[in-house]
Amino acid sequence: MMNEDQQHSSQTLTTRQGHPVTDNQNIRTVGDRGPSTLENYHFIEKITHFDRERVPERVVHARGAGAHGVFEAYGTAGNEPVSAYTRAKLFQEAGKQTPVFARFSTVIHGTHSPETLRDPRGFAIKFYTEDGIWDLVGNNLKIFFIRDPLKFPDMVHAFKPDPITNVQDMERFFDFVSMSPESTHMITFLFSPWGIPANYRQMQGSGVNTYKWVNQNGDAVLVKYHWEPIKQGIKNLLQREANEIQALNFNHATLDLYEAIKRGEYPEWELSVQIMSDGEHPELSFDPLDPTKLWPQEQFPFLPVGKMTLNRNPDDYFTEVEQASFGTGVLVDGLDFSDDKLLQGRTFSYSDTQRYRVGTNYLQLPINAPKANVATNQSGGQMLYRPDRAPGQNPHVNYEPSSLGGLQEAARQGNEHKPHYDADLTRQAIGRTNDFQQAGETYRAFEDWERDELIANLVDALRVCSSGIQERMIRHFSEADADYGRRVEKGLVQGGHRKIKSGQTDPEQAVDLSKRMGREAD
Ligand code: HEM
Numbered sequence: 001m002m003n004e005d006q007q008h009s010s011q012t013l014t015t016r017q018g019h020p021v022t023d024n025q026n027i028r029t030v031g032d033r034g035p036s037t038l039e040n041y042h043f044i045e046k047i048t049h050f051d052r053e054r055v056p057e058r059v060v061h062a063r064g065a066g067a068h069g070v071f072e073a074y075g076t077a078g079n080e081p082v083s084a085y086t087r088a089k090l091f092q093e094a095g096k097q098t099p100v101f102a103r104f105s106t107v108i109h110g111t112h113s114p115e116t117l118r119d120p121r122g123f124a125i126k127f128y129t130e131d132g133i134w135d136l137v138g139n140n141l142k143i144f145f146i147r148d149p150l151k152f153p154d155m156v157h158a159f160k161p162d163p164i165t166n167v168q169d170m171e172r173f174f175d176f177v178s179m180s181p182e183s184t185h186m187i188t189f190l191f192s193p194w195g196i197p198a199n200y201r202q203m204q205g206s207g208v209n210t211y212k213w214v215n216q217n218g219d220a221v222l223v224k225y226h227w228e229p230i231k232q233g234i235k236n237l238l239q240r241e242a243n244e245i246q247a248l249n250f251n252h253a254t255l256d257l258y259e260a261i262k263r264g265e266y267p268e269w270e271l272s273v274q275i276m277s278d279g280e281h282p283e284l285s286f287d288p289l290d291p292t293k294l295w296p297q298e299q300f301p302f303l304p305v306g307k308m309t310l311n312r313n314p315d316d317y318f319t320e321v322e323q324a325s326f327g328t329g330v331l332v333d334g335l336d337f338s339d340d341k342l343l344q345g346r347t348f349s350y351s352d353t354q355r356y357r358v359g360t361n362y363l364q365l366p367i368n369a370p371k372a373n374v375a376t377n378q379s380g381g382q383m384l385y386r387p388d389r390a391p392g393q394n395p396h397v398n399y400e401p402s403s404l405g406g407l408q409e410a411a412r413q414g415n416e417h418k419p420h421y422d423a424d425l426t427r428q429a430i431g432r433t434n435d436f437q438q439a440g441e442t443y444r445a446f447e448d449w450e451r452d453e454l455i456a457n458l459v460d461a462l463r464v465c466s467s468g469i470q471e472r473m474i475r476h477f478s479e480a481d482a483d484y485g486r487r488v489e490k491g492l493v494q495g496g497h498r499k500i501k502s503g504q505t506d507p508e509q510a511v512d513l514s515k516r517m518g519r520e521a522d
Contacts, residue, residue: 064105088334123205149345218415459491
């Protein structure tokens, strides 16, 4: 307790109202044994704030770690000046620096779940550019499970814990996957060692979706973004290695990032783009807007455009990492959306969830606010910190247009990119689904040990699945590559997990499963 004659200093404990706290050990009571009184403002402020310390965790990507850094542009994209493709200011001059904040994450489980799990890893970067924020919200793997955003909530439900047991169940996971053949390619990566990066520093990143770059003339090209860990290299884990780490430390990736930066060993990634002319490209075996596909590097080489260095740990986890809000809709002039349907679905979803998760005025929080000028006529809403007023703006004018000194529209920075549409409004899958070809190519591109690990991991996951699900998965793997399907089937048979041959159904197995799962056999 503080002696009354002592001076209050900047270190003095106060309430949020600025009242110095003279006793932080005892609530106010009638006599030393109570009862307590209701006017204990200090206690009530403290306990009610504590009661509200948690906000909803992210519905996906809840577990994460973040760091600040800088992006430095090369000014070129391969041999061309970058201005041939984009007028985005952050890329133009060699050596131009833009501050960034990065958040890496796992996807499926909650905020304190192990970081050793087989799961894609999030790779989200916020660029504080002179034209406002650009968020590049990617993953470590270069492709995705699905191509239509309507399927995303179902996919996440199937991958997340069972609604009754609250435990992730590979049967529910593969039930969805086996009925979504477009996921075969992603599953091939995910169950290989690429599905467990050793930590956040030694993994790649990718924007996954197809975006556009727009130059001064308003001409657009299609682009994909890729981050390569140039200094640290890439390292993935065998399942056995992940198990060993998890037994001792389930926070290893967060600690690895934090401690490397604290030691001054700053991780670096080079950003490259793949560029394709805007259009449908009927000559390709895949649709350029399909996020389940890689763009072959022989045809579409990686063109380096800059480098990111992470060099500062957050001062506070909650205010910086937890409240950080990234979204695919957050682009700057010179960057644009493509018609990739998944990208368009995502673009609605991110800011929608953040208005709920963080609050209406989430963009005023320091981690989310642009370092560029912000001047809007938006007002009100919970936790409004200050009006977005410009210096010299007539404060009575919170509308536009106005002749009384309100905010003005900006001048255009270049010609507008105006894609033209002439098509029926419809609900239809894209024409070139080609779900298995690239999965087979990826399977064959793996090294022997990666293929061995892939088969072992798939057999281990599929052994709990009903024979119908096993059957469908074997069929999809066989479509990708005959050897792939054969090896998964052989592994299941040898382990005693598959008593019947492909093409037959096993009523006994179905009955057993219905008992185990407490649900009707299908
Ligand atoms: C986080 C939706 C696909 C990468 C999220 C969040 C939502 C969401 C609602 C939580 C955001 C928050 O609370 O701040 C969707 C939908 C998708 C989709 C609807 C498909 C239709 C993808 C894909 C990628 C991806 C394809 C990778 C390219 C991420 C990352 C985060 C995230 C990295 C975490 C961002 C952070 O660190 O705060 N997603 N997502 N998502 N998503 Fe997606």
